Amino acid sequence: MRLVTASRSVTLAAVRRLLTPGWLAGHALVLASVAAFLALGWWQAGRAAEGNTLSWAYTFEWPLFAVFVIVMWVREMRLTLRGARADEPAPAVEPRERPVITRRVSPATAATDDADDPQLAAYNEYLAWLNEHPEARPGDYPAKELR
Amino acid sequence: MNGALTRYRVIAWIVGVMLLLLTLVAMPMKYFADDNTGVTVIAPIHGWLYVVYLGFAADLARRAQWGVKRMLVVALAGTIPFFSFVAERLVVGWVKGTDAQPELNKA
Numbered sequence: 001m002r003l004v005t006a007s008r009s010v011t012l013a014a015v016r017r018l019l020t021p022g023w024l025a026g027h028a029l030v031l032a033s034v035a036a037f038l039a040l041g042w043w044q045a046g047r048a049a050e051g052n053t054l055s056w057a058y059t060f061e062w063p064l065f066a067v068f069v070i071v072m073w074v075r076e077m078r079l080t081l082r083g084a085r086a087d088e089p090a091p092a093v094e095p096r097e098r099p100v101i102t103r104r105v106s107p108a109t110a111a112t113d114d115a116d117d118p119q120l121a122a123y124n125e126y127l128a129w130l131n132e133h134p135e136a137r138p139g140d141y142p143a144k145e146l147r
Numbered sequence: 148m149n150g151a152l153t154r155y156r157v158i159a160w161i162v163g164v165m166l167l168l169l170t171l172v173a174m175p176m177k178y179f180a181d182d183n184t185g186v187t188v189i190a191p192i193h194g195w196l197y198v199v200y201l202g203f204a205a206d207l208a209r210r211a212q213w214g215v216k217r218m219l220v221v222a223l224a225g226t227i228p229f230f231s232f233v234a235e236r237l238v239v240g241w242v243k244g245t246d247a248q249p250e251l252n253k254a
Contacts, residue, residue, distance in 0.1 A: 054186070054187060057191040064198060068201055072205065072208075076214060079214065
């Protein structure tokens with residue numbers, strides 16, 4: 001219930017943001033140019049029907065331009081509401097506190113279960129030896145009886 | 148981003164050259180020499196290439212997150228002789244300026 005009211009108020013605020021005088025002028029311009037492009041397409045369709053072959057291309061291109069204008073305008077509205085435009089500053093959004101992420105670090109417990117696995121025990125022995133001899137290279141690891 | 152920019156630059160040059168051919172060669176042919184062949188051939192090609200130009204420009208605008216004003220400048224520039232070349236330089240500046248990747252090798 002609480003979620004629904006929250007999202008509704010966000011939508012209302014969003015709609016209000018797109019109703020400023022500047023935006024209204026933009027909406028009007030978009031509607032006017034779409035109407036003009038469709039009219040031009042219709043005019044070219046008439047000319048094409050009268051036998052002007054060149055007009056066939058424009059008959060389809062003008063409506064395409066009208067669609068392009070609508071797509072661009074919708075995109076502009078969505079970008080503005082998301083505040084994600086590269087060429088204009090994003091609207092001020094209260095910075096959210098970053099959550100502090102903590103990870104529990106558990107100490108290594110390998111030594112405890114060496115007994116079940118001779119291979120693992122040997123490997124841990126080898127690692128321990130390497131740790132004791134920081135200058136040594138892996139190839140220097142001596143055989144068991146020499147250690 | 149680089150691919151979209153290259154696509155846009157290529158189509159901007161093609162459309163620009165086609166528009167110059169249309170206005171500087173085909174139009175005089177039609178109105179001074181009463182010869183329609185140039186316009187008949189070039190006008191439809193230019194028209195559809197302009198549609199492609201708009202498409203590539205929109206793709207670039209989406210990737211670079213431009214607002215509608217930049218898109219409008221770029222779209223209109225494609226319809227005015229010589230201006231698509233100016234727009235092409237402008238667009239390269241926008242993309243290289245705002246979307247430049249940090250140089251990793253810089254000491």
